[in-house]
Amino acid sequence: MRLADVAERLGATLDCPEQGDRPVLGVAPLETATATDISFLANPRYTALLQSTEAAAVFVRPDFQGEARCPLLRVPHPYLAFAKCIEWFYPQPKPAAKIHPTAILGTDVVLGAEVTIGAYTVIGDRVRIGDRTVIDSHCTLYDDVVVGADCRIYSHCALRERVRLGDRVILQNSVVLGSDGFGYVPLPDGRHYKIPQVGTVVIGNDVEIGAGTTIDRATLGETTIAQGTKIDNLTMVAHNCAIGENSILCAQVGLAGSTRIGNQVVLAGQVGVAGHLTIGDRTVVSAKSGISSSVPPDSRMGGIPAMDQALYLKASAALRQLPQLLKRVRKLEAKVGE
Amino acid sequence: MRLADVAERLGATLDCPEQGDRPVLGVAPLETATATDISFLANPRYTALLQSTEAAAVFVRPDFQGEARCPLLRVPHPYLAFAKCIEWFYPQPKPAAKIHPTAILGTDVVLGAEVTIGAYTVIGDRVRIGDRTVIDSHCTLYDDVVVGADCRIYSHCALRERVRLGDRVILQNSVVLGSDGFGYVPLPDGRHYKIPQVGTVVIGNDVEIGAGTTIDRATLGETTIAQGTKIDNLTMVAHNCAIGENSILCAQVGLAGSTRIGNQVVLAGQVGVAGHLTIGDRTVVSAKSGISSSVPPDSRMGGIPAMDQALYLKASAALRQLPQLLKRVRKLEAKVGE
Amino acid sequence: MRLADVAERLGATLDCPEQGDRPVLGVAPLETATATDISFLANPRYTALLQSTEAAAVFVRPDFQGEARCPLLRVPHPYLAFAKCIEWFYPQPKPAAKIHPTAILGTDVVLGAEVTIGAYTVIGDRVRIGDRTVIDSHCTLYDDVVVGADCRIYSHCALRERVRLGDRVILQNSVVLGSDGFGYVPLPDGRHYKIPQVGTVVIGNDVEIGAGTTIDRATLGETTIAQGTKIDNLTMVAHNCAIGENSILCAQVGLAGSTRIGNQVVLAGQVGVAGHLTIGDRTVVSAKSGISSSVPPDSRMGGIPAMDQALYLKASAALRQLPQLLKRVRKLEAKVGE
Incomplete structure (x- = not known):
């Protein structure tokens, strides 16, 4: 592709049109880009790199003012332009639509058009799979699972009874989707009596779930992840949780049972949220925090137990001065005691 | 089932016997129950919901005093009654006892009566599996594994060499049970020399282990989980740990090597316990805490590093006042300095 | 083996050569060793156990001075001697080199000599596997994966497209190696646009990775783990991280994207490291800490957010006194106010 082609496809303005014939073969960050790579500047912190980058051209915002040693491509959303270039320059091979001969399909399975099922994948009875969905090897879809269209399920996934996925x-x-929730009745003799977990898990459209993540089925009813939410690796969502739209759960987050997470919430890595809480829309919780009570919309939270993020930052900074503070108070006491 | 039948099966007292013919078709929490659902009140916090619930009837304790808009079923353990109703109203289909033709069995495998083995599951040499145990698809049982009777092993489990499970x-x-413990000899040149992990893992009767959890085999000897203990998802139990009876390990807990956990201990979500410690019976550790020294029986612990829970709650509350405290001490110093 | 044979093979000095004919059949810790077990003393803390151990002999350092009730074997590295004895006395059976008939191999796969591939393992196109490597059942190696010689891959591993492993x-x-990195462009309407993750993961020689651990592929380029590094269970390494040589990542550690970890770094259990940081060589971070800024070589860090370990220990101790401190300051204020 030539630079002018990239500009045209993205509606970008190339600020030195005479360079339009320059070839573009790849995509790279500013530091490592070579003369045939395209790059981007989204964070002003990296503006200085425009002086040294080898890139063929760099995406910048329309109102960008600085200097650069390479052509600039002005677009409203440079980072999005960069993501789209990755799609074009490194197209992911789509597996040929076919059912591998070793895949095992139960009775009354309904497959959409152009479905791909990998080697040794096991599909239970009455499972329905939408058009163009690709399921890799070694997956198990239990009975009555429903998978939408254009889904991508990588190897070794387990979708338990009646789990439902939207499209894409x-x-x-x-x-693992739909493993039993962790629910027991404590008996007087110390034993724990298992409460059957007869609900399921329902995942909305455009959700992505990271490697090794587990989402437990509801005791009764449904554990739900609404559309557009993205969940990173090794995250735990307990039974009867409900997560809103377009939220972000980073790696190793853990939600206890029956907690409700709003829309566009961000839980950073290793955050834990206690059970039966409500986290309001657009709340952002900083990494490793522990949420022990419900939080209104638009909160910024940090710490264990979590407090307002601004207070948390001050308290953390103050904690470093605490050993000194003890000494200072001791001195004061000595003086005042006099 | 009619209300009178439910009462009879559970030995419950129905406080308005004239309603005994009312049909019960399902089970639901107080808030979402419909006119054919049975519900329960175990926590007095939810007593007010008895005024508004649509439930056909509600399990309460024998000495319950409050008002309700529906019949009450008095039983010694309402929560247990609820759990049993879930069993009756939503019976889980048990797979037909059969060995799937694609299951691979090694030599000298001993199978009990009515064992079920799912598609593509691989069973090593000399494995023994007890009566009525159900193993789903895509499991690997390595050589010399022993599984008791009435066990339920869901898909994608790996039981390494010589791992032994009790019944139920x-x-x-x-x-993953029996992965190698994380043990190395640090060499003078900075490299780490692997110590062979030749022990195994032994799991007692009535233990349940959550999705994605890993329990490492002992270096020598056994990593043990005693009967009745329940472990939630994505938990890590390191080599040579010994966990007592009827303990609860919530999701994402991590135990370092050679730690001993007593009976009826509760470790809440994301707790970490350092190696070579002893946690006494009935100890309760609050979520996200880090235990760095041994703890006597009946302790209540919280914080990182963990302290007595009552002190932890006070210290956490005080931490929020720390930024202000610094200012107050500065003022005092100024005054006293005068 | 006789005691004299063990001494000879390890270059150890047996301090009572007349006991050289004593038989050794196994290896055990000092507390549980029986009369035919060999044991070791590496940590002086356990010296007293030499008075009570039943062991046939105990490895000690050459300059060890104490008393013992059994023969001593003096070696420069007692712990290493112990590890080697475990190898000798409990040799792990190596599977016979064969490709299981149910293994599925893609086109243009290149297998070295004496490769073992387990039941139902799926190998993609153009995969290369080095000599004597053993891959167990239920693994999926996607297209273009490269595995070195003498590797050991246990069941249920997923190696995504183009992942490369060194030897041993x-x-x-x-x-899971090579799952997609967690990268999205936030759109003005709140949705998250997936950035294709087209890089890969490269693992050096002599690396070991624990059960259930996930290492994400780079967006562009490579996520790298350099030689000799050991990673424990359920750990998360995000896209574009680079981990140096001979480092140790304990269980449930999480690294956010693009972070660089030096050589011989130790991250204890459940540590989290934010993205785009650099952790200097030989740094040690204590369990459960959260690293939120870059750290120079040879640091000792602890806390959330992490600070110098010595300060962290003081601050943690002081935190327990904080509730009392608040009262003391209130008293001072009352006095000084007077």
Whole structure:
């Protein structure tokens, strides 16, 4: 592709049109881009790199003012332009639509058009799979699972009884959906009596779930992940949780049972949320925090137990001064005691 | 089932016997129950919901005093009654006892009566499996594994060499039992020399282990989980740990090597316990805490590093006042300095 | 083996040569060793056990001075001697080199000499596997994966497109290498646009990776783990991270994207490291800490957010006194106010 082609496809303005014939073969960050790579500047922190980058051209915002040693491509959303270039320059091979002869299909399975099922994958009875969905090797879909259209399910995923996925859902490898919730009745003699977990898990459109993540089925009813939400690796969503739309759960987050997460919430890595809470829309929780009570919309939270993020930052900074503070108070006491 | 039948099966007292013919078709929480659902009140916090619930009837304790808009079923353990109703109203289909033709069995495998083995499951040499145990698809049981009777092993579990399970053990999907412990000899040149992990893992009766959890084999000897203990998803139990009876390990807990956990201990979500410690019976550790020294029986612990839970709650509350405290001490110093 | 044979093979000095004919049949810790077991003393803390151990002999350092009730074997590295004895006395059976008839191999696969591939394992097109490597059942190697010589890959591992392993790499069960990085462009309407993750993962020689661990592929380029590094179970390494040589990542550690970890770094259990940071060589981070900024070589860090370990220990101790401190300051204020 030539630079002018890239500009045209993205509606970008090339600020030195005479360079339009320059070839573009790849995509790279500013630091490592070579003369045939395209790059981008989204974060002003990296503006200085425009002086040194070898890139063929760099996406910048329309109102960008700085200097650069290469042509600039002005677009409203440079980072999005960059993502689209990755799609074009590194197209992912789509497996040929076919059912591998070793795949095992139960009775009354309904497959859409152009479905791909990998080697040794096991599909239970009455499972329905939408058009163009690709399921890799070694997956198990239990009875009555429903998978929408254009989904991508990587190897070793387990979808338990009656789990339902919307369209364009991506499951990375080894995801478990619909394992039993962790529910027991404590008996007087110390034993724990298992409460049957007879609900299921329902995943909305455009959800992506990271490798090794587990989402437990509801005791009764449904554990739900609404459309557009993205969940990173090794995350735990307990039974009867409900996660809103377009939220982000980073790696190793853990939600206890029956917690409700709003829309566009961001839970950073290793955050834990106690059970039966409500986290309001657009709330952002910083990494490793522990949420122990419900939180209104638009909150910024941090710490264990979590507090307002601004207070948390001050308290964390103050904690470093605490050993000194003890000494200072001791001195004061000595003086005042006098 | 009629209300009178439910009462009779559970030995419950129905406080308005004239309603005994009312049909019961399902089970639901107080808030979402419909006119044919049975519900329960175990936590007094939800007593007010008895005024608004649509439920056909509600299980309460024998001495319950409040008002309700529906019949009450008095039983010693309402929550247990609820769990049993879930069993009756939503019976889980048991797979027909058969060995799937694609299952691979090694030499000298001993299968009990009515064993079920799913598609593509691989059973090593000299494995023994007890009566009525159900193993789903895509499991690997390495050589010399022993599984008791009435166990339920969901898909994608790996049971490494010589791992032994008792009876009625439940493994959710993707559990790994008997992976090598994390043990190395640090060499003077900075490299790490692997110590062979030649022990195994032994799991007692009635243990349940959550999806994606990993339990490492002992270096020498056994990593043990005693009967009745329940372990949630994505938990890590390191080599040579010994966990007592009827303990609860919530999701994403991590135990370092050679740690001993007593009976009826509760470790809440994301707790970490350092190696070579002893946690006494009935100890409860609050979520996200880090235990760095041994703890006597009946302790209540919280924080990182963990302290007594009551002190932890006070210290956490005080931490929020720390930024202000610094200012107050500065003021005091100024005054006293005068 | 006789005691004299063990001494000879390890270059150890047996301090009572007349006991050289004593038989050794096994290896055990000091507390549990029987009369035919060999044991070791590496940590002076356990010196007293030499008075009570039943062991046939104990490895000690050449300059060890204490008393013992059994023969001593003096070697420069007692712990290493112990590890080697475990190898000798408990040799792990190596599977016979064969490709199981149910293994599926793609086109243009190149297998070295004496490769073992287990039942139902699926190998993609153009995969290359080095000499004597053993791959267990239920693994999926996607297209263009490269595995070195003498590797050991346990069941249920997924190696995604183009992942490359060096020689003598060990993957415990259910490891995922090369899952998509967690990268999205936030759109103005709140949705998240997936950035294709077209890089890969490259693992150096002698790396071991624990059960259930996930290592994401780079967006562009490579996520790298350099030689000799050991990673424990359920750990998360995000896209574009680079981990140096001979480092140790304990269980449930999480690294956010593009972070660089030096050589011989130790991250204890459940540590989290934010993205785009650099952790200097030989740094040690204590369990459960959260690293939020880059750290120079040879640092000792602890806490959330992490600070110098010595300060962290003082601050943690001081935190327990904080509730009392608040009262003391209130008293001072009352006095000084007077």
